[in-house]
Amino acid sequence: MIQFRLNTHSGVPPYLQIVQQVKQALQVGILQPGDQLPTVKEVVTHIAINPNTVAKAYRELESLGLVEGRTGSGTFVKQRPAGPSPEVQEALSQDLSGWVAKARKAGLDDEAIEALLRIALHKR
Amino acid sequence: MNWFALRQHRKQLLIFGILLVIYAAFVIPTGLHFWHVYQHTVADCAQNPANPTCGDLSTSSLFPTTLDRILTGLIPSAVIFLPIILGVFWGAPFLAKEYGEGTNSLAWTQSVSRRKWLTVKLVWMLAATLVLTAAFATLITWWSKTTNALDMDRFSNGNEFGIQGVVPVAIGLFVVSWGILFGAWFRKVMVAVGVTLVLFVAVSHIVIPNLVRPNYMKPVSVTAPFGPRQDDAGSEIPQGAWITSNTIYDSNGHAVLGDIFPAAPPQCQKVIQQATSGTTNDHGTIRKAVPAPNGEDPIAECLDKAGWHQVTTYQPAYRYWDFQWIETGIYLALAALAIGATYWLVLKRDA
Amino acid sequence: MGAAVIQTKGLGKRYGSFWALENCNISVPAGSVSALVGPNGAGKSTLLKILVGLNRASAGQGEVLGKAPAQEESFLSDIGYLAQEIPLYKNLNAADHIKMGAHLNKRFDKEFMQKRLKDLQIPLDRPVGKLSGGQRAQVALALALAKKPKLLLLDEPVAALDPLARHDFLSSLAQAVADGGLTVVMSSHLLADLERVSDHVIVLAAGKTQLCDEIETVLNEHKLLVGPRQNKIPEDDFAIIHETHTIRQSTLLVHLKKGAKVPNGWQQHEPNIEEIILAYMGQAKEGGEK
Incomplete structure (x- = not known):
């Protein structure tokens, strides 16, 4: 089961952080269709967060079609978000690791690598 | 609420219960012993009046040992201190501690109205005070039958009036109630304790015994001639009476206050000169009567002839219980005043 | 969120000639967890005490769960309150406090409180005066929650707690809210x-309400605008809450009125709730000094 973290200084609203963490977990395969998400009470016990926030995040995920609430039994993963399969993701991740290693070898520090990445992302 | 009121004050009740048992352990055996000695002595004296102790029967002559004196002193004074201890440990902290520690806001946000909370607590506290002081008063009143028989005057002698009968119960309620009021008023235990003590000493040891008690009923007054027949006049005052005043008047009916020698009429001045020895200091001549060898008192005789007399007022002993109930009424009224004010403070003021 | 559980109109409290709380208008929706923030002496404790009926208002009206606050059983039984100093009877142990709760409240869930304290491993037989600050706070919270209140008012409950105890306390609180049917108002300095x-x-400063709304709405309606100094913004559409200027640049925290668009020439940023709250407190302070 997934465990949420909350970063209070990120500026990202707490409910959005939960949505993102579920999405990421689905992307990388930590969560599979049919898996149950922790109940609202479990989440608030763990990270001391407003239960309405958790409920709101789950509603958001539901409206995205990623999870479904089954009355009485909890919230379950319905499907993975659109996008490559975990295998493709894994391959891409390995490619990127290889590229980072290459960049380091070329003498770039982390900041320079991040800058390159950002430029590449904004090119489109 | 009943359970809680008792649970909250369980320790205080327990401690005073233990004190009562300890006190009884002293009072009952010594009381029995003293009464036995007294009755034995009275029976002896009836058979053998010549016995020197029979001439002047008193607590100190009958119970002369150090231990006796400690016991006859300590046992009554324990009850003198009882109201102080109750005021300090029961009355003053009763609400001051709640306010001081903020537990009043805990109690007042449970599902019990403030009025009910206060009423239940007060009823238990005052009932406990009543039972405890009544127990102590019963013990000391029973124990005192020996000293009462020996020492007669039960109105003014030391604090006997305030520790026997029903008055000590009323004093207990009075001190505890005012302690409670001061606790609600000042909200600090130490301040409430201090003010309660001052009030207790002022009311129960100064104002009431000296200024109020003599006036409960109009005193009986007797006029006696001045001089050798003074002792005869004394016998007009019944045994056990409380003498509240004794004033000398001259032939014109003016009260003679202060030193009587300078105020004496001219025809007696010579007698005074002869019958006294004078010493002179900065303030003039101080004269002291020199006892005549034959036991006569020429000065008193002269003053008597000059028309001087003395008026004694007293409260007869049979008024003892009237006085007890009147004083009880006064203390209970004062206690009721404090309780009323406590309600007002607790219900009307902010937490 | 549901109808208002707390509604005040012109509520005020005067001590002598000093108004600790003045013209306070708030509305707290059912089911919300409302943060009551403001600098020291802003009137937070006073407001909470008036709402729970411990103190009397000097002006205005307050309605709590549809009733005027009063020292009566019918009013008190639906409200839980935890005072700032977390008062408990120091000489009594937690088990005694459970019994106390059961005796002083008609609808008291003894089992709930016993289970909570057991889960938190708080000894029931030790005088609460000998427990840690965090444990005491948990006992007090459990006591307030076992009453099954519809509204819980907490006055700086975590101020004296270490970070772990604070987390545990807030977690307990969040769990209770998750169980449903509970509205919470909690004052605190810890914005995070x-x-x-x-x-x-609810932002209270200088005895007055500065802000009272849902956090999401507050975030949506406030923007941080950065632009050249000489830029003017249409005041009809924006209320400037806080502004800072350098020689060339102005930074404005503004409240957007409905339908307002950010004018050209301004860079728009999303402020976080902490920044917005601080801006309102700062505004009140400047207003007070003028």
Whole structure:
């Protein structure tokens, strides 16, 4: 089961952080269709967060079609978000690791690598 | 609420219960012993009046040992201190501690109205005070039958009036109630304790015994001639009476206050000169009567002839219980005043 | 969120000639966790005490759960309150406090409180005066929650707690809210904690209400605008809450009025709730000094 973290200084609203963490977990395969998400009470016990926030995040995920609430039994993963399969993701991740290693070898520090990445992302 | 009121004050009740048992352990055996000695002595004296102790029967002559004196002193004074201890440990902290520690806001946000909370607590506290002081008063009143028989005057002698009968119960309620009021008023235990003590000493040891008690009923007054027949006049005052005043008047009916020698009429001045020895200091001549060898008192005789007399007022002993109930009424009224004010403070003021 | 659980109109409290709380208008929706924030002496404790009936208002009206606050059983039984100093009877142990709760409340869930304290491993037989600050706070919270209140008012409950105890306390609180049917108003200085636990905020400063709304709405309606100094913004559409200027640049925290668009020439940023709250407190302070 997934465990949420909350970063209070990120500026990202707490409910959005939960949505993102579920999405990421689905992307990388930590969560599979049919898996149950922790109940609202479990989440608030763990990270001391407003239960309405958790409920709101789950509603958001539901409206995205990623999870479904089954009355009485909890919230379950319905499907993975659109996008490559975990295998493709894994391959891409390995490619990127290889590229980072290459960049380091070329003498770039982390900041320079991040800058390159950002430029590449904004090119489109 | 009943359970809680008792649970909250369980320790205080327990401690005073233990004190009562300890006190009884002293009072009952010594009381029995003293009464036995007294009755034995009275029976002896009836058979053998010549016995020197029979001439002047008193607590100190009958119970002369150090231990006796400690016991006859300590046992009554324990009850003198009882109201102080109750005021300090029961009355003053009763609400001051709640306010001081903020537990009043805990109690007042449970599902019990403030009025009910206060009423239940007060009823238990005052009932406990009543039972405890009544127990102590019963013990000391029973124990005192020996000293009462020996020492007669039960109105003014030391604090006997305030520790026997029903008055000590009323004093207990009075001190505890005012302690409670001061606790609600000042909200600090130490301040409430201090003010309660001052009030207790002022009311129960100064104002009431000296200024109020003599006036409960109009005193009986007797006029006696001045001089050798003074002792005869004394016998007009019944045994056990409380003498509240004794004033000398001259032939014109003016009260003679202060030193009587300078105020004496001219025809007696010579007698005074002869019958006294004078010493002179900065303030003039101080004269002291020199006892005549034959036991006569020429000065008193002269003053008597000059028309001087003395008026004694007293409260007869049979008024003892009237006085007890009147004083009880006064203390209970004062206690009721404090309780009323406590309600007002607790219900009307902010937490 | 539901109808208003707390509604005040012109509520005020005067001590002598000093108004500790003045013209306070708030509305707290049912089911929310409302953060009551403001500098020291802003009137937070006073407001909470008036709402729970411990203190009397000098002006205005307050309605709590549809009733005027009063020292009566019918009013008190639906409200839980935890005072700032977390008062408990120091000489009594937790088990005694459970019994106390059961005796002083008609609808008291003894089992709930016993289970909570057991889960938190708080000894029931030790005088609460000998427990840690965090444990005492948990006992007090459990006592307030076992009453099954519809509204819980907490006055700086975590101020004296270490970070772990604070987390545990807030977690207990969040669990109780998750069980449903509970509205919470909690005053605190710890803005970061409030942001995660609350969904509604009341900013009180200088004895007055500066802000009272749902956090999401507050975030949506406030923007941080950065632009050249000489830029003017249409005042009809924006209320400037806080502004800072350098020689060339102005930074404005503004409240957007409905339908307002950010004018050209201004860079728009999303402020976080902490920045917005601080801006309102700063505004009140300047207003007070003028």
